[in-house]
Amino acid sequence: MFQLSLISDLIRIPPHLFNLPREIAIKQELNVKHSNKIIPKLGLAISVYDIIEYDSGLFKPGDGAMYIQVTCRLLIFKPFIGEIITGWIEKCTIDGIKINIGFFNDIFIPKALLFENSSFSIDENAWIWKMDDDTTLYLDVNEKIYFRIEEEIFTNVKPKGPLNNDNIKKDDDGQQKEQTPPYALIASCQTDGMGCCSWWE
C-alpha cells in the first residue's frame, strides 16, 4: 500500500528558518510542499521519509532565501495493482460503491466489478449480492470491506481561476458533474474473500 520514492527537488529556505539546523529546515519545507498532495504519475505523498543528501545552497540576487538542491525519499501512498485493502463503504449508488479509507477518498468499485448477481436496492440504499437462492448478503454504508485494486487513473487537474462572476455562473451550471480527482483508484469486489470482512470470519 505504501512505498518510498526517490526524488530530487530544489527547496527554498526562507530566512526565518536559518536559525534551525539545516536538515530540520529542509524537512519542514519539503513537508510543506509535498504532504497530503498528489504527485502526478506517482501517488499521494504522505511525508518525507528521510533525506539522502543536499548541497550547500545558493543565494539569488534580490532574494534573502536560500535555494538548496535536495535528494530525499518520500513516503507515498500507492497501492499496487492486485493489492487487497481494507476500507469502509462511504456511498452506494446505482453505478457502484464508493470507498473511504480515511486519508484517501477516491476509490470506486463500478457495478461491473461487483459480485455476479448483485443488484442495487434504492429503498435500502445498498448493494445486495444474491450468493445463492437462499443467501442474500448486503453491502451497506459504513460496512468494513475488503477490495482489490484494479486500475489507477491520473488526471491533470487545472488550477482554479480567480472567483469572479463569470466563474461563479459556470459553477452553477456544472454543479451536477463532480470534478474529476487527480488520482483515482478503480477497485473490484468479485472473488472469494472480498466484500464485507464479517462474511468470511
Added chain:
Amino acid sequence: MKIIQHQDKLISNFEAYQHVVSIQKKNDWGFTIPPPEKKRRGKFNPQLLDLEIITRDLSQYLVKVNQTNESTQESFVGLMLVLNTYEIEVIEKLMIMNLLPRSLVNLYAIIEECEDRFTQEQCEDILANVEKFYPAPQVDDEEAEGQEEMDVDEEEQVEEEEEEEDEEAFVQDDGLEHEGYVKKNQDKEIDEVDS
C-alpha cells in the same frame, strides 16, 4: 521536482505506522499515541496543516485496520521469519503482514493459486503463526459486553458514546476543524485581552 526512482522500496503498514508515530512525537501531536503532558506554546505552524491532516487521518486508519501501539518489532520479525520459510512472493508476504488473515478464505484471496502451491496443512500453519504473533483482539466481545452493562454503569455509557463518536467522525470526516486552529484563535484572544 524530479522523480529519480519511482519505487525505491515497498513499505508495510507497520513501518508506515512507525513513521507516522515518529512525526506525531516530533510535533507533539497525539492522534493515536498519548498526547504530551505539557504542550509547548506557540508550536503551531499553519504551513504544516497538510502534514497534520494526513498524519491524523493515516494514523487513525492504520489503528482501525489492525495496527496497535503494542505491536512490536519482535512480532513483525518473528512472523516474517516464518513466512520466509515458505515460497511466497514478496508482495504476498507484504499483504499477509498488512492484512493478517484469520481464515483460509482470506489467505486464499491473498496468495495466488494457493491450492496448487501449498497444502492445507501449510496454509493452516501460516494462519496459526499469524495468530501466534498477532493474537486477534477480542474487541467485539468486549464491546458487546460493554453495551450490556451500559444500563448499569453510567460512566461506562459515557465512555462508549465517546468511542462511537470518534468512529463516526472518522468515517464521515466532518471534523476537519482542528485543534491547531482553535488553539491559535484562543491564543489570539488572550493576546487581545493582554493588550
